[in-house]
Amino acid sequence: MEASDWPAVERIYAEGIATGDATFETEPPTWSEFDVERLADHRLVAVEEGTVVGWAALSPTSSRACYRGVVEHSVYVTERARGRGVGRALMEALVAGADAAGLWTIQTSVFPENEASVALHHALGFRVVGRRERIAQLDGVWRDTILLERRSSG
Numbered sequence: 001m002e003a004s005d006w007p008a009v010e011r012i013y014a015e016g017i018a019t020g021d022a023t024f025e026t027e028p029p030t031w032s033e034f035d036v037e038r039l040a041d042h043r044l045v046a047v048e049e050g051t052v053v054g055w056a057a058l059s060p061t062s063s064r065a066c067y068r069g070v071v072e073h074s075v076y077v078t079e080r081a082r083g084r085g086v087g088r089a090l091m092e093a094l095v096a097g098a099d100a101a102g103l104w105t106i107q108t109s110v111f112p113e114n115e116a117s118v119a120l121h122h123a124l125g126f127r128v129v130g131r132r133e134r135i136a137q138l139d140g141v142w143r144d145t146i147l148l149e150r151r152s153s154g
Contacts, residue, residue: 001043001055006031008052009045016076021114023074024136024143039071042097046077046086053081056090058098061107069104075117082116091124095150104152109135109145118146126150 001009010031016022029037034057042058054077061070073094077086098106109132110117126148134142 001045001057003031003035005045005052005055006034009034009055012052012055012076012078015079020138021111022076022117024138026138041101042071042094044090044093044097046081046090048081048086053078054086054090056094058094058103058106069102070107071098071103071105072107072109074108087117087120088124091120095124099152102152105149107147107149109147112144112146118148121148121150124150 010028013025013028017025017027028034038057038059044056045052046054054075056073056075058071058073061067061072073091075087075090075094077090095106106126107129108121108126110121112118112131127150129147129149132145132147135145136143
């Protein structure tokens with residue numbers, strides 16, 4: 001992912017937010033916020049016919065040295081490209097890059113209503129760590145999340 005991809009990434013992020021089942025965020029961050037919060041070597045875009053149709057990125061979970069190999073991820077696919085394997089391709093590349101970099105745990109929180117995302121994570125070797133009940137509110141409604149993680153085999 002390059003800074004020049006940001007307008008497309010931001011649009012795709014906004015589409016995910018609009019579903020109500022992708023994130024607690026209510027608007028995309030600015031590029032500078034996104035840039036500082038994600039690991040520069042672990043940001044990907046999926047491109048079809050010259051158009052960005054999805055993105056994925058890793059973020060550190062903590063600044064403490066003992067957690068340097070633990071990251072969380074985000075993956076978003078534009079509505080018109082969903083269900084075609086774009087998310088899976090992004091996730092496979094993200095996992096491969098994390099393994100190669102010595103990152104030992106990738107974690108994420110997913111709304112249980114986002115069944116496609118939960119299924120994708122299971123298919124890629126993520127396991128459910130637990131359900132976080134009423135963890136936060138979105139638009140005034142308490143929501144649960146499923147905490148998933150994948151441990152590197154290396």
